[in-house]
Structure formats: C-alpha cells, structure tokens
Amino acid sequence: MNLVTDVNQNNINSNGTERENKNIVYDTKDLNLWYGNTHALRNIDLPIYEREVTAIIGPSGCGKSTYLKTLNRMVELVPSVHTSGTIKYRGRDILDKSFKVEALRTSVGMVFQKPNPFPKSIYDNIAYGPKIHGIRNKKILDEIVEKSLRGAYIWDEVKDRLKDNAYSLSGGQQQRICIARCLAIEPDVILMDEPTSALDPKSTLKVEELIQELKKDYSIVIVTHNMQQAARISDRTAFFLNGEVVEYTDTDTLFSTPKDKRTEDYITGRFG
Numbered sequence: 001m002n003l004v005t006d007v008n009q010n011n012i013n014s015n016g017t018e019r020e021n022k023n024i025v026y027d028t029k030d031l032n033l034w035y036g037n038t039h040a041l042r043n044i045d046l047p048i049y050e051r052e053v054t055a056i057i058g059p060s061g062c063g064k065s066t067y068l069k070t071l072n073r074m075v076e077l078v079p080s081v082h083t084s085g086t087i088k089y090r091g092r093d094i095l096d097k098s099f100k101v102e103a104l105r106t107s108v109g110m111v112f113q114k115p116n117p118f119p120k121s122i123y124d125n126i127a128y129g130p131k132i133h134g135i136r137n138k139k140i141l142d143e144i145v146e147k148s149l150r151g152a153y154i155w156d157e158v159k160d161r162l163k164d165n166a167y168s169l170s171g172g173q174q175q176r177i178c179i180a181r182c183l184a185i186e187p188d189v190i191l192m193d194e195p196t197s198a199l200d201p202k203s204t205l206k207v208e209e210l211i212q213e214l215k216k217d218y219s220i221v222i223v224t225h226n227m228q229q230a231a232r233i234s235d236r237t238a239f240f241l242n243g244e245v246v247e248y249t250d251t252d253t254l255f256s257t258p259k260d261k262r263t264e265d266y267i268t269g270r271f272g
C-alpha cells in the first residue's frame with residue numbers, strides 16, 4: 001500500500017486505516033451530525049475512492065442513510081440538522097456555506113430503496129434531467145435516452161415501448177429505469193440507498209450485475225442491509241455502529257478477518 005503526502009489525501013484516519021494512493025472522490029473528516037439533540041454521526045473519517053463500489057453496512061439506526069444523504073446534502077432538508085467537520089468532494093468542502101448545492105445535483109445521482117420513476121413515459125423519465133439542463137434537440141435527447149437505457153442494461157427490454165408509462169414496468173425494471181435516469185445526467189458518483197431491498201431475487205441479481213458494470217465508469221456508494229450483497233459487489237466496506245465508523249477496509253478483509261470484535265459480532269449475526 002502506497003501512502004501519499006498530498007494535502008487532500010494524507011494521514012491515517014480515526015479507524016486506523018491508511019488513505020491509499022488512489023483518487024479520492026469524497027473525503028470526509030471529523031464529520032458530526034445532529035438531528036436536534038440526537039447525535040446521529042460521530043467523528044466520521046472516510047475516504048471514498050474513485051471507480052469503486054463502497055458499501056456501508058450496520059444495524060438499523062446506525063446512521064447509514066444519514067451519511068449517504070450528507071454526501072449530496074439532502075440531509076439538510078431536515079430543518080433540525082446541524083453538522084461539524086468537512087466533506088470534500090473533489091477537493092471542495094460541500095458543507096462550507098459558500099458551496100453551491102446545485103454543483104452536486106449535476107455530479108451526484110441518487111437511487112432510492114423504492115423505485116421512484118416519475119409518472120411519465122419511459123422516454124420522458126430519462127430525458128427529464130437533460131431537458132432541465134437545457135438540452136432541447138430531439139436527436140440529442142434520443143441519443144441520451146438510448147445510451148442511458150443501454151448503460152442500465154434495460155434497453156432491449158424497453159426499446160419498443162418507450163412511450164409506455166414507467167409504472168407499467170416491473171419493480172426491478174423500474175429500478176433500472178431510475179438508474180438510467182441517473183446516468184442521463186452523466187454523474188460522477190452514484191449514491192444508492194438499499195437499491196434492491198424492494199426487489200425479488202432475480203431483479204436483485206440484475207441490479208447487482210449492473211452495479212458491477214457501472215463501477216468501470218462511476219464511483220458508487222451503496223447502503224445495504226444485506227451483508228452477502230456487500231460481500232458480492234463492493235470493493236470496500238465501512239461498518240457503522242451507533243453513528244461511528246467501527247471499521248473500514250477492503251471488503252474481503254472486513255468479511256474474512258475483521259479487526260474489531262464488534263464487526264465480527266455483526267457479520268457473524270450475533271446482533272443487528
């Protein structure tokens with residue numbers, strides 16, 4: 001493992017893991033977050049690396065979704081939220097007052113637990129983001145729609161029914177439409193909050209295969225309750241407990257030889 005001395009990528013984090021000599025997309029340091037008096041995230045120190053799948057695991061209420069939602073600042077929709085610390089996205093602190101949240105909207109896509117297509121045609125679901133960003137040319141929009149649906153491995157299933165309402169698709173197909181909708185804005189990062197928990201095993205497998213393909217081009221952070229899923233698809237895993245990162249390392253190591261007894265207890269099913 002090569003350590004770097006660059007100011008953005010230096011030192012050892014509070015979980016004892018070292019920052020690696022790889023491009024960091026998000027660098028979280030000393031992040032604390034409160035919902036009113038509830039201290040939901042505690043001293044989070046977490047580098048997210050480029051073109052990897054990073055899994056966030058941990059028992060219910062440990063702060064996984066809260067952390068994911070700080071990465072695109074969605075969490076601030078809750079009025080009582082306040083934070084301390086820094087989250088640098090590509091070197092800029094997104095928690096700094098001067099940071100414009102719009103800059104994240106075009107770079108960071110989000111996929112939710114329950115597929116949430118718009119009540120529009122399949123085509124319009126995908127063209128929506130590009131249109132908001134000012135693209136009006138039909139030919140260009142057609143190209144974006146096809147490329148995004150191909151990228152989400154659903155083109156062949158829907159190419160003859162692009163005018164159908166997205167609600168007419170199965171849950172697994174709808175989730176891949178939502179992923180295609182993300183791809184249409186050409187994001188840098190895709191955040192996924194339990195993207196397969198509402199899907200059947202076959203659709204889950206398709207979405208997992210898709211995530212494996214997407215990481216060639218995108219950096220992906222996925223919250224999952226499913227440890228087998230984290231083990232199958234992620235490069236790196238962070239184990240959260242009571243708002244803290246207990247352990248963060250490459251996925252194989254975390255599941256085979258965890259350093260912390262609490263990680264071991266969780267992954268062997270002793271609690272959670």
Ligand SMILES: Nc1ncnc2c1ncn2[C@@H]1O[C@H](COP(=O)(O)OP(=O)(O)OP(=O)(O)O)[C@@H](O)[C@H]1O
Pocket residue numbers: 035038040058059060061062063064065066067078
């Ligand atoms: N909008 C909110 N207002 C107040 N407290 C909240 C809010 N959202 C979450 N919390 C609290 O913050 C803590 C972390 O919640 P969070 O939803 O991030 O956990 P989680 O690990 O994602 O849980 P789950 O796996 O059940 O989805 C919990 O104590 C929760 O009750």
